[in-house]
Amino acid sequence: MSRHSSRPAAPIITLYDLKSASPQPWAPNIWRIRFILNYKRLRYHTVWVEFPDVEATLRAIGAPPSSVKSDGRPIYTLPVVVDPTRNPRAPHILANTNNIAEYLEASYPARPVFPEGTRALQTLFVHYIQEVFVKPLLPIMVPLSHQSLPERSQSHFRGGGAPGYPAGREQAWRAVKEQFDFLSVILDKNAGDGDGIVACGHEVSYADFALCSVLIWIQRMAAQDGWMRIREWNGGRWVRLWERCKAYMDEY
Known part of the structure; x- marks a missing residue:
């Protein structure tokens, strides 16, 4: 012993x-x-x-x-x-x-996700991701997420009927792309004093994690129909963000 x-x-x-x-x-x-x-x-x-x-x-x-x-x-x-x-x-x-x-x-202040002086702006960024950026994704992603649930959980929501994939698939993805295009333009403003990929200059932060969490959702629920599109958008920017965050994708 x-x-x-x-x-x-x-x-x-x-x-x-x-x-x-x-x-x-x-x-x-x-x-x-x-x-x-x-x-x-x-x-x-x-x-x-x-x-x-x-x-x-x-x-x-x-x-x-x-x-x-x-x-x-x-x-x-x-x-x-x-x-x-x-x-x-x-x-x-x-x-x-x-x-x-x-x-x-x-x-746990070591390795901060809110670098000094960024908390207010990051909070606004995350609010935008939650309330605006993801909205066009919901008609696509909610039905796909529902299908990935265990049968018992799916049944829990069937009182109102299982959600269905939008009929106008290409139109739905065009609305999603508009949000990605807009955000790409905003992040490009960091190119002069940052790497142009992450939200706060050079190091990943909470804002990047909020955005990459959406990318993970798409990659795992819509790998072919969604992630294959997005990885080609905006010159591959979103794949580069994924790679920056990949080291922190452990699952315990």
Whole structure:
């Protein structure tokens, strides 16, 4: 017997992620947190949860709701992070992607994802990605993501009927390309004092992780119809961004 065998294992962070039929995680909001954990070299493991079990699972661990409806009812969504590394008896339990990102940056300041002086601009950039950039993708990606869920999770949404792929496929992808073209023009403004690929000059940051999380979603749900298109757009810019972020795509 090793003389170290009785030493308790050090607590590590738990990331609650969405279970799918694919062995690879794909949900973009959750990938943003996975990127930060990997970039900061924090030890963590993943707990996979099916859609029908999300609320019950999160209530059981004492997670806060990610938001609240206008009538006051709580909304429970993933990701959720449980961090017992500071105090195993009273771990930090956090919901909402942006809240988790802020917590991880404040608690683990080494290897910052918000370089000094960029927090406000990055927050606006990420808001744009969430609220504007992804909108034309939703009619394409939501049906494909639904198909990738386990049967039980698919059934959970069938009360309103399974979502279908848009009839005007090429028109839908043209609307997506308009957003990519616009963002490419904006990022080109960094070419004079940066590398023109990442959002904050030379080093990857939270903004890049938010955008690359969308690329992962497309690559894993629409590898042929989507990612093969996008990798050719804007002179291969998005493949170069993917390569810059690839070192932080570990899945634990």
